[in-house]
Amino acid sequence: MQQEVESGEVDESGLASEDVQPVVAGAMSDEGAAGEEEIKMDWYILKVQSNREKSITAALRRKIAVEGLDQYFGDVVVPMEKVTEFKAGKKKIVERKLYPGYIVVHMHINDDTWFAVRETSGIGDFTGSGGKPTPMLPHEVARIIQTEEEVEEESPKLNISFKLGDRVKVKEGTFESFEGEVNSIDEQSGRVTVMINIFGRSTPVELEYWQAEQV
DSSP states (O other): OHHHHHHHHHHHHHHHHHHHHHHHHHHHHHOOOOOHHOOOOOEEEEEOOOOOHHHHHHHHHHHHHHHHTTTGGGEEEEEEEEEEEEEEEEEEEEEEETTTEEEEEEEOSSHHHHHHHHTSTEEEOOOETTTEOOOHHHHHHHHHHHHHHHHHSOEEEEOOOOOOOOOEEEEEETTTTEEEEEEEETTTTTTTEEEEETTTEEEEEEEGGGGGGEE
């Protein structure tokens, strides 16, 4: 009988040992999951020297790589858009900066990343109040951020420098040198209607937008 009791005690000890192991394993698993938690990033606007946006963006990317901070950074972008321009009657599609003097960066802010950004030549500061970087709002990100692929696929915008009600002068065509008021603008076709005084009467004249310039 004594042997059976001792045997039972040994068995209970063994079971207790087995019961503990899954708990320890679970705790280790939780710690591992916490260690692999995704780093939270936000979009920030950086003030930079005008006409150097692209070279400053490249310099910041190099600094991030050299200092091994890739895990704390996403995209660094110069917001661009495509526009259609006409020069000497010739159509030309060009890219232009949406916000000259600014770039945007997707990043997690800590001491290392903050100094990496601030120490990059050409970068002034984060936008924000009280010297504290302020993340962009979701609708601001949606409006400003365009990937290179999106820029390539996007239909070029017309570079129309005037608006409804503006006074313009006709540069080319039958009514060259005449002036009038912009009555309508069709941004899809690029055609505008200008009210021109002809023989004492205000007459609507339809033009290509590039045939008129603001007075």
